[in-house]
Amino acid sequence: MSIAAPALTSARLSEAPRRVPIALDARSYDILIGRGLLDDPASYEGLPRSALAAIVSNTTVAPLYAERLAAQLQGRHRRIETVVLPDGEDHKDWATMNRIFDALLAAQGDRKTVIYALGGGVVGDMSGFAAACYMRGVPFVQVPTTLLAQVDSSVGGKTAVNHPLGKNMIGAFYQPLRVLADLATLDTLPDREIRAGLAEVIKYGPIADTDFFDWIERNLDALLARDPAALAHAVQRSCEIKAWVVSQDERESGLRAILNYGHTFGHAIEAGLGFGVWLHGEAVGCGMVLAAELSARLGLLDAGAAARILRLIERAGLPVIAPVLGGAEDWLAHMRVDKKAEGGEIRFVLIDGLGRACMRPAPDALVTEVIAARSDPAVDAAARAAQPA
Ligand SMILES: NC(=O)c1ccc[n+]([C@@H]2O[C@H](COP(=O)([O-])OP(=O)(O)OC[C@H]3O[C@@H](n4cnc5c(N)ncnc54)[C@H](O)[C@@H]3O)[C@@H](O)[C@H]2O)c1
Numbered sequence: 001m002s003i004a005a006p007a008l009t010s011a012r013l014s015e016a017p018r019r020v021p022i023a024l025d026a027r028s029y030d031i032l033i034g035r036g037l038l039d040d041p042a043s044y045e046g047l048p049r050s051a052l053a054a055i056v057s058n059t060t061v062a063p064l065y066a067e068r069l070a071a072q073l074q075g076r077h078r079r080i081e082t083v084v085l086p087d088g089e090d091h092k093d094w095a096t097m098n099r100i101f102d103a104l105l106a107a108q109g110d111r112k113t114v115i116y117a118l119g120g121g122v123v124g125d126m127s128g129f130a131a132a133c134y135m136r137g138v139p140f141v142q143v144p145t146t147l148l149a150q151v152d153s154s155v156g157g158k159t160a161v162n163h164p165l166g167k168n169m170i171g172a173f174y175q176p177l178r179v180l181a182d183l184a185t186l187d188t189l190p191d192r193e194i195r196a197g198l199a200e201v202i203k204y205g206p207i208a209d210t211d212f213f214d215w216i217e218r219n220l221d222a223l224l225a226r227d228p229a230a231l232a233h234a235v236q237r238s239c240e241i242k243a244w245v246v247s248q249d250e251r252e253s254g255l256r257a258i259l260n261y262g263h264t265f266g267h268a269i270e271a272g273l274g275f276g277v278w279l280h281g282e283a284v285g286c287g288m289v290l291a292a293e294l295s296a297r298l299g300l301l302d303a304g305a306a307a308r309i310l311r312l313i314e315r316a317g318l319p320v321i322a323p324v325l326g327g328a329e330d331w332l333a334h335m336r337v338d339k340k341a342e343g344g345e346i347r348f349v350l351i352d353g354l355g356r357a358c359m360r361p362a363p364d365a366l367v368t369e370v371i372a373a374r375s376d377p378a379v380d381a382a383a384r385a386a387q388p389a
């Protein structure tokens with residue numbers, strides 16, 4: 001499989017709200033992108049009215065934005081309940097999911113209850129999964145408040161929780177009614193999270209769009225400085241590319257796997273270090289470096305292009321040296337549970353020339369060589385030292 005995305009509509013750099021449509025077999029929806037959308041009644045037009053709306057958020061985001069969202073939902077729903085989850089990837093698990101179900105049942109949520117996912121990818125993935133399961137499916141709206149969630153996780157309907165043995169192992173494909181990405185919410189986001197979000201932005205270049213890759217290279221400093229026009233373009237273009245991919249292959253029977261570039265290595269790092277030690281975007285950033293190196297060693301990518309990918313990820317302040325974990329066998333064991341693996345054979349998303357991705361197995365010995373070349377035990381030591389006692 002080898003894919004190259006066609007050029008899409010050129011992005012505007014105006015301050016007007018942007019609308020990216022995502023067309024699916026069963027249903028289409030809009031991704032709204034702009035500053036101030038959270039407080040704009042127009043953002044909510046056409047969404048269902050019901051007895052109960054449940055805002056699912058976390059201990060960090062709820063105090064910042066839940067009241068403002070609730071104010072917009074008044075009049076549309078008779079009751080508004082806010083479910084506040086503990087914050088962090090280490091809480092993206094079944095116990096936390098049950099807290100959402102407990103709250104929905106305690107509030108007598110019915111089949112028309114609308115779930116609003118207010119937060120980053122962790123809240124979004126869990127709220128979406130809760131919406132898919134509660135009474136076998138209730139409507140939900142994504143209100144992403146991290147860069148990563150605005151450019152990636154809120155779009156396309158992958159929902160999940162982690163299992164101790166693997167990342168996102170329990171989940172469902174379940175699409176939101178709308179994505180409402182208020183760029184102003186990024187103002188309160190810590191710098192480390194901006195950098196993590198940039199990993200998924202960078203991802204779209206090598207897999208689908210060399211012009212976008214060039215644009216990110218030229219505009220990385222503006223993105224790191226949170227320049228509003230640069231961020232708006234990055235979010236819009238990322239959503240356009242993701243919508244283009246997902247609308248052709250909603251359930252990942254082929255093409256959609258390109259969105260997993262860097263994730264086979266990245267998920268192994270997240271699980272191997274313990275969920276939450278490295279941010280998802282950090283692990284994916286490093287994973288993209290390893291996958292580019294593997295692509296080069298397989299003769300798919302020239303060394304200059306692999307070096308450009310590495311340099312961009314490094315400039316974004318993301319890690320480019322991996323942990324050693326428990327050694328080569330430990331790495332391979334983590335990667336064998338990857339959802340793209342078939343019959344225990346690991347399949348990697350590789351870069352087949354900048355702007356094109358393909359999926360292929362690779363010899364264990366070569367994968368091990370790449371890991372050995374790009375890992376350092378000092379990274380494991382630093383990760384252990386950064387963990388709370
Ligand atoms: N479903 C998908 O397609 C998809 C795609 C990419 C990633 N993901 C998943 O998304 C998760 C990562 O998402 P993430 O990077 O958003 O992490 P996150 O959800 O943990 O959010 C990062 C941190 O930022 C805080 N935060 C969120 N919004 C804030 C704001 N506006 N101001 C201040 N703080 C804020 C959060 O409380 C958290 O501490 C991972 O679990 C990953 O697997 C899913």
Ligand SMILES: O=C(O)C(=O)C[C@@H](O)[C@H](O)[C@H](O)COP(=O)(O)O
Nearest residue numbers: 152156158167168256259260263339
């Ligand atoms: O939307 C997709 O498809 C992706 O692969 C996007 C990824 O950035 C995201 O991290 C996703 O959750 C990974 O999916 P998984 O199937 O490997 O768990």
Ligand SMILES: [Zn+2]
Nearest residue numbers: 200263280284
């Ligand atoms: Zn990801």
